[in-house]
Amino acid sequence: MSLIVKGRVWKLGNNVDTDLIIPGRYLTLRDPLEKAKHALEAVIPGFAEKVREGDVIVAGRNFGSGSSREDAVTVLKTLGIKAVIAESFARIFFRNALNNGLPVLECKGICSMVENGDMLSVHFEKGEILNLTSKEKCKGTKLPAFLVEIIREGGILKKLRKELQCEK
Amino acid sequence: MGLTLAEKILATHSGKKEVSPGDIVEADIDVAMVHELLGTSGGVAELFEETGVRKVWSKDKIVALLDHWVPAPNVDVAEIHKKCRYFVKKHGLKNWFDMKAGICHQVLVEKGFVRPGEIIVGTDSHMTTHGALGAFGTGIGSTDMVVVFAKGKLWFRVPETIKIVLQGKIPKYVLGKDIILKVLRRLGPDGANYKAVEFHGEALADLSIDGRMTISNMCVEAGAKVALIPPDQKTIEFVKKRSKKEIRPVYPDSNADYVDEMMVNVSEIEPQVSRPPNPTDSVPVQEVEGIELDQVFIGSCTNGRLEDLEVTAKILKGKKVNRGVRLIVIPASYEVYLNALRKGYLETILKAEGIVEAPTCGPCIGGHLGVLASGETALVTSSRNFTGRLGSPEAKVYLSSPATAAASAVEGKITDPRKYLR
Known part of the structure; x- marks a missing residue:
């Protein structure tokens, strides 16, 4: 999986919790596409129709707080979101994203240098963000090598499968 | 160190x-x-x-x-x-x-x-x-x-x-x-x-x-x-x-x-209520007293235990839930349910016209047994009042202790439970 992501920005505020990303009442839907249709609907009405494959999310503090539901990551992936950059992430969302191979980067000050609809280029290994629209640059918190590895593999289960094959 | x-x-x-x-x-x-x-x-x-x-x-x-x-x-x-x-x-x-x-x-x-x-x-x-x-x-x-x-x-x-x-x-x-x-x-x-x-x-x-x-x-x-x-x-x-x-407890070093x-300082703490849409936005109950309620929910992994049903029954004893409010009580487990039944708490709640459901997360996750409609306001003892958590994103959810919730169910509005101190 590529560690450089370029995409159009959807900008969100602080404390976007997992109930806002995917409300509990939709968790029981069997079809992942049906589930994803409700992603962020209370924040941006019609988000699922408006979002395009390859878009990225830029959020404020504490993105993904609340529940441990992994659907909060998978609905964004299903809609084609390729990365999330936030001032900070809630712990469980951060882990779930990396485990699913969705690149996430913490970057203080990101909200003040990005507007909705800007084009961003993000280098996850280096932790570097370039706003292609405004030409501004910003540096995020570099992920430890072992987490970069999980993204590169495309998620922790692909890594687990490799590990288990090696042991056989 | x-x-x-x-x-x-x-x-x-x-x-x-x-x-x-x-x-x-x-x-x-x-x-x-x-x-x-x-x-x-x-x-x-x-x-x-x-x-x-x-x-x-x-x-x-x-x-x-x-x-x-x-x-x-x-x-x-x-x-x-x-x-x-x-x-x-x-x-x-x-x-x-x-x-x-x-x-x-x-x-x-x-x-x-x-x-x-x-x-x-x-x-x-x-x-x-x-x-x-x-x-x-x-x-x-x-x-x-x-x-x-x-x-x-x-x-x-x-x-x-x-x-x-x-x-x-x-x-x-x-x-x-x-x-x-x-x-x-x-x-x-x-x-x-x-x-x-x-x-x-x-x-x-x-x-x-x-x-x-x-x-x-x-x-x-x-x-x-x-x-x-x-x-x-x-x-x-x-x-x-x-x-x-065998239990092998672990303790922190001094x-x-x-x-x-x-x-x-817990001596100074008054009954607290969290305002929507975040559990950390808590204020002393006086600041939100009088807000009218459509539903009160007592239950969940946060507050559906025996102690919670005990204080609920104590406040509801001999009273009725306000006509404009639905009170839903859900014990957190069948052990709690049985004990509350034996001790008469459930009977008290039922006589007060509360609704008692079988153990489940239920309304806390907006699943079933009491989800909210748009424009409704609820006071609940569960853990989260995020937008849309209990149903409609246009509902308002406040969080409190079971004592505050029970007193509020009686009055039909957010109420300081210390009024019911005997």
Whole structure:
């Protein structure tokens, strides 16, 4: 999986919790596409129709707080979101994203240098963000090598499968 | 430098003498809990079968049950339950409770799966509850659970620890919930993010296990990874009655290094209410008194225990729920249900025209048994009042203790429970 992501920005505020990303009442839907249709609907009405494959999310503090539901990551992936950059992430969302191979980067000050609809280029290994629209640059918190590895593999289960094959 | 409780538990479980915040360790898991997220689309069962691993690491250390949507309110949920039962049978999981035990956190504690000094993970953010018994309880996603099912181990970043000291004497009708809501106000929605919380202070001794569980339960609302209360005599006696396994409690060192310290004088705490849409936005009840209510819900893993139903019954005794309000009461487990039945609490609640439902998360996750319509306002004892959590995103949800909730159900508006002090 590529560690450089370029995409159009959807900008969100602080404390976007997992109930806002995917409300509990939709968790029981069997079809992942049906589930994803409700992603962020209370924040941006019609988000699922408006979002395009390859878009990225830029959020404020504490993105993904609340529940441990992994659907909060998978609905964004299903809609084609390729990365999330936030001032900070809630712990469980951060882990779930990396485990699913969705690149996430913490970057203080990101909200003040990005507007909705800007084009961003993000280098996850280096932790570097370039706003292609405004030409501004910003540096995020570099992920430890072992987490970069999980993204590169495309998620922790692909890594687990490799590990288990090696042991056989 | 000494170790905090979280550091010590992670060290003992990863074969190390000591660890420091920021270290990445691979720790052995003592107990792993799954509920319906085992059987949802993209859930643990689906992901586990995709890995090609044929056997789970332990048939005894996994606890599985159904609690979020029970009994099944629709076909989608019934299919999820069917998938869970199939997986449990196929892998021969020993500790399976189906929908017959109650809400996972209450059941884990009642059935003796939570022991001081152990690591217990589950696909539920409120796993922090188990810190009340001195266990490293933390919530994980479905993918992490697949790793645990396969290996019995999981990586952790050793968290920094915040020490919270509860001093003073707890006033009457101030419950564990009021204390934690006050603490959450001070921490904020991310004040403990990535961190461990460790509780100390004289007030802990006056808190029941029920009250302590409420406190640890809600620390996740400030982002905490674990919320530990070092075990005392009360903890040890409680666990001994429920677990046959030898107890090996772990305690923090007296010279442990804390990233922050917070003093809380509980004598000054008044009943607290959290305003929508964040649990940490708590204020003394007087500031929101008089807000009219459509529904009151008493239950959940936060406040559906015997102590909670006891105070509810005490306030409702000989009274009626206000005509304009629906009161829904859901015991957290069948053990709680039976005890509340024997003690007459449920009869009191029913006579007051409250509705009593069978143990489930129910309205707390907006699932069933009392979801909210647009424009409605509710006061609930559960843990979260996020937008849309209990149903319509246009509903307003306030959080409080069961005492405040019961008094408010009688009056039909948010009410200070101390009025009902006798």
